[in-house]
Amino acid sequence: GAGVSQSPSNKVTEKGKDVELRCDPISGHTALYWYRQSLGQGLEFLIYFQGNSAPDKSGLPSDRFSAERTGGSVSTLTIQRTQQEDSAVYLCASSFFQGTGELFFGEGSRLTVL
């Protein structure tokens, strides 16, 4: 596609449920990133993929968070047993390579945990 696509755009879930957020990066981009943005805050780094491997998972807040990437393309961020503090906008970005800060962001998935 023309840009980074994320789904769902909005997700409302109950505390304790699992959620999956999907990211379709720009075709040909080898690097993929997940960030989290809480209300009125900057972006918080979660995880980075180069191809299908994740050299840096240090930003994942807890072991309830996991992510995978398959075929060097689509990535899924999974949050298990969601908590209210997980409510945020989850942003995915991609780039050709890990060489510049020019990341191309999707519009995000807004997660609300009730």
Added chain:
Amino acid sequence: GESVGLHLPTLSVQEGDNSIINCAYSNSASDYFIWYKQESGKGPQFIIDIRSNMDKRQGQRVTVLLNKTVKHLSLQIAATQPGDSAVYFCAENGSGGSNYKLTFGKGTLLTVNP
């Protein structure tokens, strides 16, 4: 810990005026800095970047200035237009020297009055 921050959380300017958005950073090891623009409901969009071996870089209507002595970064927007209204984030690559694990500031809301 070290972090990226902003002097002004909000900035209101008249259309046609020049805008200056400031950012202070405290991580002296950072060698790469980026400005992003985020419009309401959208993902951040790359504006301009600068490496620490430079003190000024110009783009289309935008200029980034870097003062390493006082650890200060600024974004200048010439002839500000209503379409420039957005939240502006500065980001740095931190002590790791990578270009993916960016640390973002909280953002400055720029409002352009017609």
